[in-house]
Amino acid sequence: MPPTTVTSATVTEEPWAPELSAVGTVAPVQGAMLAMELPGTVEQVKFENGSSVQKGDVLVQLDVSSEQAQLRSAEADGELARVAAERARNLRKGDVISQSELDTAEATLKQKVAQVDNMQAMIAKRTVRAPFSGEAGIRQVNPGQMVPAGQQIVSLQSLDPVYVNLALPQQRLAELKQGLAVRVTSDAIPGRDFKGKLTAINSQVDEVTRNVQVQATLENKEHLLKPGMFVNSSVILPREEKTIVIPATAISYAPFGDSVFVIEKKHDEKTKQDGLVLRQQFIRTGETRGDFVAITKGLKAGEQVASTGVFKLRNGASVVIDNKMAPHPKLNPTPPNT
Numbered sequence: 001m002p003p004t005t006v007t008s009a010t011v012t013e014e015p016w017a018p019e020l021s022a023v024g025t026v027a028p029v030q031g032a033m034l035a036m037e038l039p040g041t042v043e044q045v046k047f048e049n050g051s052s053v054q055k056g057d058v059l060v061q062l063d064v065s066s067e068q069a070q071l072r073s074a075e076a077d078g079e080l081a082r083v084a085a086e087r088a089r090n091l092r093k094g095d096v097i098s099q100s101e102l103d104t105a106e107a108t109l110k111q112k113v114a115q116v117d118n119m120q121a122m123i124a125k126r127t128v129r130a131p132f133s134g135e136a137g138i139r140q141v142n143p144g145q146m147v148p149a150g151q152q153i154v155s156l157q158s159l160d161p162v163y164v165n166l167a168l169p170q171q172r173l174a175e176l177k178q179g180l181a182v183r184v185t186s187d188a189i190p191g192r193d194f195k196g197k198l199t200a201i202n203s204q205v206d207e208v209t210r211n212v213q214v215q216a217t218l219e220n221k222e223h224l225l226k227p228g229m230f231v232n233s234s235v236i237l238p239r240e241e242k243t244i245v246i247p248a249t250a251i252s253y254a255p256f257g258d259s260v261f262v263i264e265k266k267h268d269e270k271t272k273q274d275g276l277v278l279r280q281q282f283i284r285t286g287e288t289r290g291d292f293v294a295i296t297k298g299l300k301a302g303e304q305v306a307s308t309g310v311f312k313l314r315n316g317a318s319v320v321i322d323n324k325m326a327p328h329p330k331l332n333p334t335p336p337n338t
Contacts, residue, residue: 291329
């Protein structure tokens with residue numbers, strides 16, 4: 001058989017900062033599903049679906065005409081009680097009435113003031129305001145609708161910054177500390193890396209999974225990350241390690257083990273010439289970054305491996321190297337849209 005033409009890549013040793021990778025979930029710094037505290041009829045909906053609202057903005061107003069009438073009645077009773085209590089104080093100074101009569105007038109005034117406060121609170125509870133600034137979702141009520149207590153109104157989420165919650169194995173607990181850099185990517189937003197910092201480490205380890213929950217905080221000015229999204233998260237440890245790396249295209253993945261084809265020089269006894277042959281080498285892979293894969297066992301720096309078409313190669317085959325069409329792997333590839 002004539003020699004097979006292959007492309008080659010050199011096994012290199014690179015300083016990679018170790019990363020702890022896990023699937024995380026985006027969570028809002030502040031988020032709530034707003035609901036009605038009291039039943040009533042929706043009079044006005046004062047926000048648009050998906051709009052930004054500020055803390056204190058009125059979102060939904062229920063009909064309060066009956067409560068306002070009762071409030072005016074309570075205010076009139078309170079004013080009468082205030083006048084009666086003032087008169088009783090003056091009469092008591094002249095020793096015209098007894099102390100018990102003054103106490104009764106004072107207590108009546110306090111009761112009437114409490115009734116006014118109660119009606120004002122009832123009216124306030126029929127006005128739903130934004131408890132914090134954020135982005136409103138899709139409303140669940142409409143004007144004229146009769147709603148019960150507990151009826152959901154709208155989801156309100158604060159989207160800048162956001163949290164990312166993830167779980168890491170307890171074996172890595174000693175390496176974790178607040179302030180470590182965190183990188184987040186999402187399949188929903190290809191080509192974008194979101195950077196943040198580790199801001200919280202749970203005070204206990206899960207007894208079932210033996211994982212510790214950690215939380216990162218990220219800027220989200222464009223509101224691209226939404227609460228509930230799954231994201232790929234990496235906690236970057238503050239040190240560098242020498243790592244053996246090769247292009248991912250050089251690896252032949254198989255159920256019985258991953259391998260590469262190492263290109264070696266061999267002297268042919270028949271032709272008395274030196275040639276290149278392949279030696280299949282089983283390896284153990286580590287993490288993947290861009291177009292490269294870390295090798296934890298099986299290779300050493302400086303060796304040459306076949307970098308493309310490994311599925312059609314065989315152990316001991318003669319090869320020639322032609323790198324004119326060889327791919328150029330990168331740590332941060334940016335493939336074009338095709």
